[in-house]
Amino acid sequence: xxxxxxxxxxxxxxxxxxxxxxxxxxxxxxxxxxxxxxxxxxxxxxxxxxxxxxxxxxxxxxxxxxxxxxxxxxxxxxxxxxxxxxxxxxxxxxxxxxxxxxxxxxxxxxxxxxxxxxxxxxxxxxxxxxxxxxxxxxxxxxxxxxxxxxxxxxxxxxxxxxxxxxxxxxxxxxxxxxxxxxxxxxxxxxxxxxxxxxxxxxxxxxxxxxxxxxxxxxxxxxxxxxxxxxxxxxxxxxxxxxxxxxxxxxxxxxxxxxxxxxxxxxxxxxxxxxxxxxxxxxxxxxxxxxxxxxxxxxxxxxxxxxxxxxxxxxxxxxxxxxxxxxxxxxxxxxxxxxxxxxxxxxxxxxxxxxxxxxxxxxxxxxxxxxxxxxxxxxx
Amino acid sequence: xxxxxxxxxxxxxxxxxxxxxxxxxxxxxxxxxxxxxxxxxxxxxxxxxxxxxxxxxxxxxxxxxxxxxxxxxxxxxxxxxxxxxxxxxxxxxxxxxxxxxxxxxxxxxxxxxxxxxxxxxxxxxxxxxxxxxxxxxxxxxxxxxxxxxxxxxxxxxxxxxxxxxxxxxxxxxxxxxxxxxxxxxxxxxxxxxxxxxxxxxxxxxxxxxxxxxxxxxxxxxxxxxxxxxxxxxxxxxxxxxxxxxxxxxxxxxxxxxxxxxxxxxxxxxxxxxxxxxxxxxxxxxxxxxxxxxxxxxxxxxxxxxxxxxxxxxxxxxxxx
Numbered sequence: 001x002x003x004x005x006x007x008x009x010x011x012x013x014x015x016x017x018x019x020x021x022x023x024x025x026x027x028x029x030x031x032x033x034x035x036x037x038x039x040x041x042x043x044x045x046x047x048x049x050x051x052x053x054x055x056x057x058x059x060x061x062x063x064x065x066x067x068x069x070x071x072x073x074x075x076x077x078x079x080x081x082x083x084x085x086x087x088x089x090x091x092x093x094x095x096x097x098x099x100x101x102x103x104x105x106x107x108x109x110x111x112x113x114x115x116x117x118x119x120x121x122x123x124x125x126x127x128x129x130x131x132x133x134x135x136x137x138x139x140x141x142x143x144x145x146x147x148x149x150x151x152x153x154x155x156x157x158x159x160x161x162x163x164x165x166x167x168x169x170x171x172x173x174x175x176x177x178x179x180x181x182x183x184x185x186x187x188x189x190x191x192x193x194x195x196x197x198x199x200x201x202x203x204x205x206x207x208x209x210x211x212x213x214x215x216x217x218x219x220x221x222x223x224x225x226x227x228x229x230x231x232x233x234x235x236x237x238x239x240x241x242x243x244x245x246x247x248x249x250x251x252x253x254x255x256x257x258x259x260x261x262x263x264x265x266x267x268x269x270x271x272x273x274x275x276x277x278x279x280x281x282x283x284x285x286x287x288x289x290x291x292x293x294x295x296x297x298x299x300x301x302x303x304x305x306x307x308x309x310x311x312x313x314x315x316x317x318x319x320x321x322x323x324x325x326x327x328x329x330x331x332x333x334x335x336x337x338x339x340x341x342x343x344x345x346x347x348x349x350x351x352x353x354x355x356x357x358x359x360x361x362x363x364x365x366x367x368x369x370x371x372x373x374x375x376x377x378x379x
Numbered sequence: 380x381x382x383x384x385x386x387x388x389x390x391x392x393x394x395x396x397x398x399x400x401x402x403x404x405x406x407x408x409x410x411x412x413x414x415x416x417x418x419x420x421x422x423x424x425x426x427x428x429x430x431x432x433x434x435x436x437x438x439x440x441x442x443x444x445x446x447x448x449x450x451x452x453x454x455x456x457x458x459x460x461x462x463x464x465x466x467x468x469x470x471x472x473x474x475x476x477x478x479x480x481x482x483x484x485x486x487x488x489x490x491x492x493x494x495x496x497x498x499x500x501x502x503x504x505x506x507x508x509x510x511x512x513x514x515x516x517x518x519x520x521x522x523x524x525x526x527x528x529x530x531x532x533x534x535x536x537x538x539x540x541x542x543x544x545x546x547x548x549x550x551x552x553x554x555x556x557x558x559x560x561x562x563x564x565x566x567x568x569x570x571x572x573x574x575x576x577x578x579x580x581x582x583x584x585x586x587x588x589x590x591x592x593x594x595x596x597x598x599x600x601x602x603x604x605x606x607x608x609x610x611x612x613x614x615x616x617x618x619x620x621x622x623x624x625x626x627x628x629x630x631x632x633x634x635x636x637x638x639x640x641x642x643x644x645x646x647x648x649x650x651x652x653x654x655x656x657x658x659x660x661x662x663x664x665x666x667x668x669x670x671x672x673x674x675x676x677x678x679x680x681x682x683x684x685x686x687x688x689x690x691x692x693x694x695x696x697x698x699x
Contacts, residue, residue: 013495017484024483218479218538220445222496223468 010224014232018206022236032202032240036194036247043186044256050137054102057084059092064112070123073145074105079138102128102135184259187252188339189312191245191271192332196278196306197299199241203282204295206233212292226374234279241275242268261346270338270356277331277363284366287373306332331359396421396546396577397442399453399460404437404446404600411437412600415451419579419593421545424572426591427581428686434600435581436476439548442579443473456545469497472539476550478531482524486515486534489523490541497542505541513537513567529560536567540576547571549580553587565590585682596686599697603689612685617641618660619680620652624673639663642688646681653684 022029058071074080080103086092095101106124108114114121125142127135210216219229245268252258281302282295289295307313309327316327327333334355341347341355395418402415412434419425427435440446442455444464452459458466480489490506499505510516513533518526523534532552539547549568553561565587572578572592580591588594588608595605604611622630627650634643634652639659644651654660668675680688 007498009498010496013492016495017481017488017492020488021481021483213482214475214477215479215481217445217475217477218473219496221443221468221471221473221475222493223465223498224496 006225006227007223011228011232014224014228015235018232018236022240028202029240032198033243033247035198036190036244037251039190039194040187040248040251040255043190044252052078052138053081054079054135054138055083055100056080056103056105057086057092057095057101058082058105058107059086059089061107061109062111062113066112066115067107070107070111070145071105074142077138077141077145079141080105096126096128099128103138184256184344185340187248187256187258188343189336191248191339192274192310192335193303193307193312194244194248195241195271195275196332197303198244199237199275199278200282200285200302201296201299202240203234203237203279204285204289204299205292206237207283207286208289208292208295211290226371230283230370230374234276234283237279237282238272238275241279242271245271258343260343262342262348266349266352267339267342270335270342270352270359273356273359273363274331274335274338277359277366280363280366280370284370284373287370306330309333310336312336328358329362331362334358394421394454394457395419396423397425397453397455397579399442399455400451402438402441402451402453403449404434404441405449410600412441412448415600415602417595417602417605419577421577422572422575423592424568424578424580424590426588426594427579427597428583428588428594429581429597430690433597435597436550437600438597439473439550439579439581442467443471443548444468445473469542470545472542472544472547474535474539474547474549474552476554478523478535480523480531480535480538483522485520485522486510486526487519489534490538493538494541499542509537509541529556529564532556532560532564533567536564540571545576547576547578547580549578551581551583553582553584561587588682594682596689598690598693601693603693604685608682612680612682615680615685615688616655617653617680617684617688618655618657619678619684620660620664621646621649621676621678622652622664622667622673623649623676624670630667630673634664634667637663642684642691644684644687651678651681651684653680653688655688 056074060067060071071082075082084095084101086095089106092104092106096104104126106126108121108123111121111123125139127139129135210219249258249260253260282299285295285298285302289298305326309319309323310316310330310332311327312332316324316333319327337355338347338352341351345351397417397419399418400416402412403410404412415434415438417425427438429435437446441448442460444460444467448461452461454460455467456470458470460467481492484492487506487510490509491502494502494506507516510519513536515530515534515537518530523531526534536549536552539549547568553564556564561584568578568580569590580587582588591608593605593607594611596603596611604614606614624630627645627648631643631645631650634640634650639656640652640654640663642651642653644653652660652664654663664675667673
């Protein structure tokens, strides 16, 4: 029963056709290559979750040595850039309300005198916390200044005014990404999100297009079998996926010096599984959607939770339990762990496997649905 | 190949190309095809006629395995239409109503793709041969989307026959194509039929029906008439007078109210007055014949008269 089985020549026919159509649609093809570069540059250069040199206004009630040391310490932290010295509290209020400054530092009158008297005067830092991400790190840095800012001024007889030594020392040690470079997280994250977005959508549209343009009826009238059509549609996009991965990795290494601690080939294997999973999702959508538009919307429906719940945009451990459960079901979550592991930690096969099998399971389930849903008739 | 069974080995010319009985198909609660029997001999050109929504396309799709019938059975080229759709597909060329090839691929690329799907060997030679046969050689590198309607239809037909099928199913192949292209298209179909290919073609054009060896008329998912054109006309039991003269519109209004006259239709500069009972018809028009301004003549009912009459009758029957 050779005729019932998979025909390599028909599969090849589908492949050739898909590649012809893909390369003829130059705009889409260029986009698939350009999107990774654009996103990488935007995320890598333009978007920074740890912004520094934030505009700050200082309401100086005391022009003494101590007050100026505190201001200098704020500036030295790198987070605060003093842009205004308002004379009256009302002016200061206006600055922060209009958004001209992110912080308002209020150093009270007689600050120096109160320090000398040991009255522990308070410096008030008002933050425009509408964007908590932007202010979080700066405030953390400011909190530490209380202990260190006056270290050099309070010496000799004034030494007892220094705050007592804390009973233990907190030493922060950031591992894998000691500088906290966001690009290091962005590159693996983008690799996953871009593959999820473009590949899912492209396959979904590629199959739905056959229905929308009326070519599917013709295709179904030929002896083509579902697996041949499905693979013929998917494989060209596997190729596209690898092109995208190479673009992202290449750009990441060239522009951001992203390390490659682990095995390149292990990474490629995991990328392959991940690409296949996303293409299967796209193909499944295409069997459900009636138009290219619907297929796109369904892809977005899958893409958004992937992006939000996978740990790419927000820390996975910070999400509530139910969101983590959803996140665990998405291939992107596991893929991110694998890529971060291989790129930054140099993990091997043993560490990658616990994240790889969930993607394989996902792929098997979705591919089964796709094959069941794909109809060989028009019923 | 065991799946085909003894029927699969039938030599061309032995069994009819198509033989189906009691075919039925519904979509939801809507019955599209009902109790449908037809038989098409090998090498025949068989015309499918009927109004829109009469079930022509659905029947064709069931014949080539694109739709599964709800009831009925039958063979297409000796293969069971329910169980051996794959075998049927290999031997049938199906031309969809809407252009079903890829507009972003060239003429040659499209033909090669279809050829590969059917495992045509040697592909290059066969493609070139087909390009020449259908006069497409000059346009082989043109994108299919840039072809005009007539050329698209030519390409679609070429793609249908690249694998040398035994049966062609053409679903309104000439819709929206100019008369010259239509004529050329029918010449190609006759040439194919002369070569032994069976052709089943659906159409709305009466002149095309006359080019078929046999025709079938469908309405409301039922087969109402079938046979050769003269058979269908003779079998209708209709009698027709043609009348020419001034102010035919007024005459038409008056004639319509007379008993014995079933149908009055305008045909160019004449009216066709049709009835089922010859005596009653003659009696009905007798007073009008005395008017010297009109010229009356007994004519053969046209195919259109027959179809419209049949359709009106079947609707009246269905309403009861």
